[in-house]
């Protein structure tokens with residue numbers, strides 16, 4: 001379902017993450033159903049000791065509250081939001097990441113250009129996922 005290009009342990013913004021993927025002729029992968037979410041989280045549990053948040057291409061940059069996948073332009077029909085999210089905090093959260101919250105992987109909207117976080121984990125792009133063919 002997805003390929004990884006190694007575990008790239010750098011902290012980047014959503015915009016930069018997309019740029020990097022483009023230079024590799026790939027995309028941040030969308031997560032369009034529960035089985036895709038399970039496949040990715042299984043990979044993380046198997047290959048990484050900690051629980052890294054990661055960017056997904058979901059965003060509402062074009063129209064507030066209307067989330068689409070940047071890689072396909074299609075609406076986000078699967079979006080397991082964290083309770084209370086998306087909150088468009090400070091009216092400036094338009095990009096989506098997945099994090100471990102209350103022992104579950106959930107989505108949250110976050111600032112597209114933010115890479116700061118007190119644990120230096122959110123917005124760390126540990127994995128690039130390409131060839132998102134849904135196969």
Ligand SMILES: [Ca+2]
Pocket residue numbers: 060064065088092093094095109
């Ligand atoms: Ca927003």
Ligand SMILES: [Ca+2]
Pocket residue numbers: 085086087088089093108109110
């Ligand atoms: Ca948020």
